[in-house]
Amino acid sequence: MTDQFRLGHDLTIDRLGFGAMRLCQSHPGGPARDAESGRAVLRRAVELGVNHLDTAGFYRGPDGSTSANALIREALAPYPDTLVIASKAGPVFGPGGLRQASAAELRPQVEADLESLGLDRLDLVYLRIGKTDPPRGESLAERFEALAALREEGLIRHLGLSNVDTGHLAEARAIAPVAAVQNHFHIANRAERAVLDACEQAGIAFVPFFPLGGGRADIDDPALVKVAGRHGATAHQIALAWLLAVSPATLAIPGTGSVAHLEENLAARSIRLTEQDLADLA
Numbered sequence: 001m002t003d004q005f006r007l008g009h010d011l012t013i014d015r016l017g018f019g020a021m022r023l024c025q026s027h028p029g030g031p032a033r034d035a036e037s038g039r040a041v042l043r044r045a046v047e048l049g050v051n052h053l054d055t056a057g058f059y060r061g062p063d064g065s066t067s068a069n070a071l072i073r074e075a076l077a078p079y080p081d082t083l084v085i086a087s088k089a090g091p092v093f094g095p096g097g098l099r100q101a102s103a104a105e106l107r108p109q110v111e112a113d114l115e116s117l118g119l120d121r122l123d124l125v126y127l128r129i130g131k132t133d134p135p136r137g138e139s140l141a142e143r144f145e146a147l148a149a150l151r152e153e154g155l156i157r158h159l160g161l162s163n164v165d166t167g168h169l170a171e172a173r174a175i176a177p178v179a180a181v182q183n184h185f186h187i188a189n190r191a192e193r194a195v196l197d198a199c200e201q202a203g204i205a206f207v208p209f210f211p212l213g214g215g216r217a218d219i220d221d222p223a224l225v226k227v228a229g230r231h232g233a234t235a236h237q238i239a240l241a242w243l244l245a246v247s248p249a250t251l252a253i254p255g256t257g258s259v260a261h262l263e264e265n266l267a268a269r270s271i272r273l274t275e276q277d278l279a280d281l282a
Helices: 035-047 068-076 103-117 141-153 166-173 193-202 222-231 235-246 259-270 275-281
Strands: 004-007 011-014 052-054 084-089 091-094 097-100 122-128 156-162 180-182
Touching: 035 068, 035 259, 068 103, 084 103, 103 122, 103 141, 122 141, 122 180, 141 156, 141 166, 156 166, 166 193, 222 235, 222 275, 235 259, 235 275
Parallel strands: 052 084, 084 122, 122 156, 156 180
Antiparallel strands: 004 011, 091 097
16 A cells, blocks of 8 residues: 555655544534634644645634634645645625535635635636536536636646535536546445445545545444554544555545644555454444
8 A cells, every 4th residue: 555646647646635624613613712722733744744735715713803814824834835725616605504605616716725725726626516416417527627728828727526416427527637536435434435436446546535534424333443452442443544545546634623633544545454354344
């Protein structure tokens, strides 16, 4: 198993990265987290070799005063040359709840990310569609074409998709290259395996969101606990190691607002699951 992946065939990144969602609050609707703690987590992540950060303009504290993008810029700018920052466009949160941005609304979202992060170009932008499950049968062509135009302008280096099915992936790839797909997937939720397989075959990164369940699923089943005991590891560390072992295309982006939890997650890099482990977890 290799520890690195060539994103878009030209950006070499560590397969275990960091998701910024939890920097501002522990869970949606939860209390705000201390901003300095978030900056400390980001600095420590880079010290430990993380070179893939996943963020979004809508990752904010409950009152909107603290954003993950602002914390990233404050903690890490000027950015290391090797750091890859991925963001997302599509969701619009307002008084009426969540809605999807139109194609014309995607440019302002990308420009806002560029400004808040202090960048001239975003390494990777995902088009996020739907809510919690892929909106099957819904076309993304017009929206993906809008992002592809921004890529042609030089505002985006690589394009990605989030919360999609294999039909969406094929539709998008007919328009422009897709470097990564981000779907809901973890050891206790393997429903999107067909998308993972399609990504692996095409050399596209598959980046699960909620890689440890996101607080919405119990992943500590007996088989996971058994394998963890063999390795002197936690169940969550084994869940991350499984993501990296299940396919050479998977990247993991666990998030946290705690330095100690960050270090625990990143220790999963050193775990090498055996064939017996994988059979027990199958």
